[in-house]
Amino acid sequence: MCGSVDSTMVGERLSVCGWVAKRREHGEHLAFLDLRDHSGIVQAVVDGSVDVRSEYVLRVTGTVSLRPEGTLNDRLATGDVELTDCQVEILSTAEPVPFQIDERTEVDEQVRLKYRYLDVRRDRMQRNLRLRARVNSTLRRAMERQGFCEVETPLLWAPTPEGAREFVVPSRLHPGEFYVLPQSPQIAKQLLMVGGFDRYFQIARCLRDEDLRADRQFEFTQLDVEASFVGQEDIFAFVSEAVLDAAEVATDQRPGPIATMTWAHALDRFGTDKPDLRFDMELHDLSTHFAATAVKAFAAATVKALRVRGGGEFTRSRLDALTDQAKALGAKGLAWFRVTPDGLDSPLARFLSAEETSVVRSVDDAQVGDLVLIVADEYALACKVLGALRLTIGAPPVSEGPHRYVWITEFPLFEGVDDDGNLVSAHHPFTMPHLDDLDLIDTDPLRVRSQSYDLVLNGWELGSGSVRIHRADIQSRIFTALGISDEEAQSRFGFLLGAFKYGAPPHAGFAFGIDRLVAILAGEDNIREVIAFPKTQSGTDLMTSAPKDITERQRRDLRLKFVPKV
RNA sequence: GGACCUGUGGUGCAGCUCGGAGUGCACGCCGCCCUGUCAAGGCGGAGGUCGCGGGUUCAAAUCCCGUCAGGUCCGCCA
Numbered sequence: 001m002c003g004s005v006d007s008t009m010v011g012e013r014l015s016v017c018g019w020v021a022k023r024r025e026h027g028e029h030l031a032f033l034d035l036r037d038h039s040g041i042v043q044a045v046v047d048g049s050v051d052v053r054s055e056y057v058l059r060v061t062g063t064v065s066l067r068p069e070g071t072l073n074d075r076l077a078t079g080d081v082e083l084t085d086c087q088v089e090i091l092s093t094a095e096p097v098p099f100q101i102d103e104r105t106e107v108d109e110q111v112r113l114k115y116r117y118l119d120v121r122r123d124r125m126q127r128n129l130r131l132r133a134r135v136n137s138t139l140r141r142a143m144e145r146q147g148f149c150e151v152e153t154p155l156l157w158a159p160t161p162e163g164a165r166e167f168v169v170p171s172r173l174h175p176g177e178f179y180v181l182p183q184s185p186q187i188a189k190q191l192l193m194v195g196g197f198d199r200y201f202q203i204a205r206c207l208r209d210e211d212l213r214a215d216r217q218f219e220f221t222q223l224d225v226e227a228s229f230v231g232q233e234d235i236f237a238f239v240s241e242a243v244l245d246a247a248e249v250a251t252d253q254r255p256g257p258i259a260t261m262t263w264a265h266a267l268d269r270f271g272t273d274k275p276d277l278r279f280d281m282e283l284h285d286l287s288t289h290f291a292a293t294a295v296k297a298f299a300a301a302t303v304k305a306l307r308v309r310g311g312g313e314f315t316r317s318r319l320d321a322l323t324d325q326a327k328a329l330g331a332k333g334l335a336w337f338r339v340t341p342d343g344l345d346s347p348l349a350r351f352l353s354a355e356e357t358s359v360v361r362s363v364d365d366a367q368v369g370d371l372v373l374i375v376a377d378e379y380a381l382a383c384k385v386l387g388a389l390r391l392t393i394g395a396p397p398v399s400e401g402p403h404r405y406v407w408i409t410e411f412p413l414f415e416g417v418d419d420d421g422n423l424v425s426a427h428h429p430f431t432m433p434h435l436d437d438l439d440l441i442d443t444d445p446l447r448v449r450s451q452s453y454d455l456v457l458n459g460w461e462l463g464s465g466s467v468r469i470h471r472a473d474i475q476s477r478i479f480t481a482l483g484i485s486d487e488e489a490q491s492r493f494g495f496l497l498g499a500f501k502y503g504a505p506p507h508a509g510f511a512f513g514i515d516r517l518v519a520i521l522a523g524e525d526n527i528r529e530v531i532a533f534p535k536t537q538s539g540t541d542l543m544t545s546a547p548k549d550i551t552e553r554q555r556r557d558l559r560l561k562f563v564p565k566v
Numbered sequence: 567g568g569a570c571c572u573g574u575g576g577u578g579c580a581g582c583u584c585g586g587a588g589u590g591c592a593c594g595c596c597g598c599c600c601u602g603u604c605a606a607g608g609c610g611g612a613g614g615u616c617g618c619g620g621g622u623u624c625a626a627a628u629c630c631c632g633u634c635a636g637g638u639c640c641g642c643c644a
Contacts, residue, residue, distance in 0.1 A: 022604075030601040043604070054594085071602050079604085096595055098576060104605070105578045105593070110636050163644030183644080210643040328569070328640070415644095428644045526637095537637065 003040020005064055005078050015061040016042060016083070017091065019121070020052050021101065033088075035060055036101075038126045041076060044083040055094035055101065062086035109528075113542040116533055128530045132518045135246045136203060139223050139514070142242035148199040148225070153188035155181055155205070160492055163428065164208040167218070175559040181207040184511060186428065187496050189226040190468060193507040194499045198228035203514065212537045214526045215460060215516055222463065226509035232451055232467055236260075236407055239455065239510050243462075243517070247403060250521035258455070260407040267380075271304075271387020273411070276459030277404035281306060281394045282364070283386050289359045290376070295351045297335060300376035306386050307364035308393055311371025312338040312345075322389055326375060331385040335374040339366050395459065399523030406456050410434065413441075413450035414481070422483030427452040429482055430496075432467040432508075433474070441481055455512055457520055463512025470504040472497075 002018045021036035025048055033044045035058060044060045052058060062083030073079030098114075099107045101121050112119040119125055140150070156169060156179040166180035182188070184206045192200045204224045212218065225239060240258050248254040266275050269282045283304050290303040308314075314322075319336050326334040337360050338345035344357055352360065363372050373389060375382045413433050415426035423445055425431065433441065434449035441448055452466035469475045475497070479489045489497060515527040528534035535541055555561070 022606095024603050024606055025600080026603065026606085027600045030603085032603055032606090034604070041604095045602085048601085068602070071604090073604055076604075096576070100577070100594065102605090107577065108573090108636080110573090111577075113636090160644095165643085186644090208643060211641085213643085214638070216643070330640095425644050431644090536635090538635085540635095542636090 001039040002035050002037045002042040003077055005042045005081055005083070007066060007080050009064040010066055010081065012064050013061065014064060014083075015059055017057070017059045018042075019094075019101070020054055020056045020058060023052065023054065032082075033058075033060070038130075040078060042078045042081075042083060043073075043076075044086045044088075046086045046088055050088050052088065052090060053094065053096075055097050056090055057092035057094070059089040059091055060086050061089070110542065113534070113536065116543050120532060124529070125532075128518070128522045128524065129532060131250055131522050132514070132530050134249050135514065135518050135521065138246045138249045139242045140203065142245045143201040143223075143225070143238075146199070146238055146241060148201040148227075148238075149197055150202055151192055151197060151200050152202060153182070153185040153192075153204065157182045157188070160187070162492065164210055167207050167209050170558040170560060172557050183208050184222065185224050186430075187493070189224060189509060190430065190496060190507065191499050193226055193228050193468075194502065194504050198505065200227070201225045204511075206511075212535065212539060214528075215513075215519070217515070217527060217531065217534055218539060220527070221514045222511040223514055224509075224511040225465070226507060228505035228507040230506075230508055232409070232453060232508060235465060235508050235510050236453075239465075239512070243405065243455070243512070246517065247521065250518075251403070255403060255405060258405040258407055260409050262410045263408050263412065264410065266408050267383050267387075271383040271385070271390060272459075273408055273454065274456045274459055274461045275406065275408075276391060276395050277406055278396060278401040278458055279394045281308070281390050283383065283390070284363050286359060286363070286374070289356065293356060294353070295348065295356070297333060297348065298374070298376045300378070300382070302379040302382040303374060303376045304382040304386050305360070305363045306373045306390055307366045308371040308373065309367075310369055311373075311393070312340065312369045314371055322373070322392065325392060326385050326389060329385045329388055330381055331375050331377055334385075334389075335376075337361075337372040337374070339368050339370045339372065341368050344372075391459065398458065398460075398520060398525035401458070403520065404458055408454040408456055410449045411452045411454070412446065413437075413448040413452075413478075414445050416446070420483065423481050425482060426450065427464060427466050429478055429484070429493075430466075430468045430475070432469050433478070438474070438477075441477055445481055451508075453510075455510070457517065460516050460520060461513075462516055463510060465508065465510030467506075467508040470500065470506045472500060475500070 002016050005016065016035060018035040018037040020033055021041055022034040024032040028048045031046050031048045031050060033046055033052065034041045035044055044062055060083060063085050064081055065084045067080060067082050097118055099111060099118070101118060103123055120129065159166060159178060159180045164183045166183060169179040169181065171177045171179060185202060185204050189200055202224045204222050205219055206222055207219045209218065210216070223242065225235070227234065227238065244254055263273055266273050268285070271283050283306055286303040286305050290298045293299060323334040335348050336346055337349065339361060343349065344361060360372055360374070366372055373386065375385045412426050413431060414423040416424055418424050427450060432451040434451055437448040450466060452464065454464045455462045469478065515530055518530040519527045522530055524530060533541065533543065540546065
């Protein structure tokens with residue numbers, strides 16, 4: 001390979017294949033070719049008459065030689081040698097490429113995606129995709145070492161109208177009926193538990209027809225895990241082992257044990273269930289100090305504050321931008337206070353009582369030159385808004401700083417109520433409630449904690465899991481709470497409930513997004529950078545032009561008719 | 567469904583506030599020169615629907631409206 005030619009091979013006659021990265025001509029009798037493959041670049045010395053251009057594919061047969069004194073290139077791994085007396089065989093010619101296959105200029109992503117096969121020829125994508133391959137194999141080995149068995153599950157599954165929107169696949173043999181592509185192998189893996197595969201895993205493709213984001217594609221890959229006769233702590237141990245192995249492979253450093261934090265703490269201290277722990281800036285609750293305030297802006301259930309070190313320097317326009325962000329997230333406004341030697345500098349300062357001034361003045365040990373931001377609102381909204389401002393102000397780029405993993409535990413079982421007044425599962429309907437909270441299901445359901453958990457890395461949710469319900473009586477109480485009748489439960493999940501009648505072991509599991517893990521390990525802030533052929537934000541593929549029309553014949557077979565939007 | 571940012575030779579940018587001839591820079595491409603370069607160098611050259619449509623104006627890359635594409639985010643993602 002190009003990159004592995006070195007001085008130990010001097011004198012050897014060898015053939016290397018690769019692409020012409022660069023040609024440097026020096027007249028009739030001398031030219032240098034940089035021959036590139038994924039391993040690196042090697043220089044071949046050829047006659048000036050050799051007519052090759054950038055990105056031609058060559059087989060160069062030459063003698064490995066030490067470069068003459070004074071011509072070594074220490075910026076090239078193979079810079080002390082070169083190939084001489086070369087025979088050049090052109091395996092393929094190439095037209096000028098739409099962008100250069102090097103790292104010198106950032107190319108617009110639209111162009112990169114259209115010519116993705118050229119983009120992946122570049123070093124960045126080579127590195128990222130090869131890192132991903134190593135992470136995959138590391139995860140697989142870690143799971144096998146821990147006694148897990150890899151089982152594949154179907155891509156063509158039955159519709160379960162619950163949760164994420166599914167991709168639908170029309171059936172040819174059963175016109176008018178449909179398969180769906182799985183949002184995750186959730187139910188399949190629980191059936192495998194019933195089937196006696198007490199330790200299952202799979203590197204599984206999941207598909208969700210929801211809007212795309214920097215960290216979300218229609219199709220993504222999860223390390224999917226489920227085990228019987230185990231609890232939350234066991235799952236943490238299994239998954240931590242795999243994740244830390246992968247991190248070690250990627251960074252040559254094994255992170256320490258992964259800490260845990262309850263959902264309630266994460267929300268309270270960081271304003272989110274996926275805290276970025278690379279920096280401190282915690283939220284502080286001032287509600288009790290403002291319980292009887294005369295300041296209208298602070299008359300709310302919750303008053304939360306964030307101290308910004310050095311934020312006294314923020315310009316008025318930056319404060320306005322933060323205020324706009326707060327409002328966009330639903331806050332009525334954003335109160336800011338500059339801490340100065342003379343007290344608080346703020347439009348609201350003169351309305352505060354002496355005691356309130358002193359509370360604000362000393363939030364989180366604020367010093368002169370700091371800024372204090374305050375949001376007063378319902379608890380959840382105040383947390384969400386200040387949590388977002390915390391990230392805007394303090395979060396380093398994804399590619400910077402340490403990797404801070406954390407387990408978030410004790411999520412609420414229900415996250416709210418839908419339009420019909422029924423409770424909605426926070427995770428999924430098979431999540432085991434916290435056993436201490438069973439009695440709250442009927443009396444105060446929103447306070448029921450669940451035995452579910454997330455794994456978070458640098459503010460990104462890597463994945464989630466839970467202890468599952470294996471007892472019919474508890475499952476039935478949950479369905480009742482969710483407003484799912486017996487009949488409905490039977491028609492939606494009948495095969496699972498049926499399976500549970502024949503000896504369901506207690507089980508628990510987890511699944512995390514490999515795309516997201518690899519992106520962060522690669523220092524990328526976007527999972528498209530670790531996916532060979534990703535979709536755009538509007539779900540198109542700029543290379544293949546998918547989605548596209550199908551043929552009349554295909555439509556006929558499927559008995560599909562397109563109804564235009566009116 | 568919504569907010570914001572971006573769109574100028576093949577690529578990356580500048581030009582846009584404050585309208586005045588498609589102006590400039592770097593890379594690439596083509597031709598010629600060059601026997602030790604490696605971001606090679608020198609000389610010359612080609613290459614444009616300023617995303618698209620409309621409007622304002624004597625005049626639009628520039629201002630206004632609409633639209634398309636890409637991105638970031640909100641909603642959405644059990």
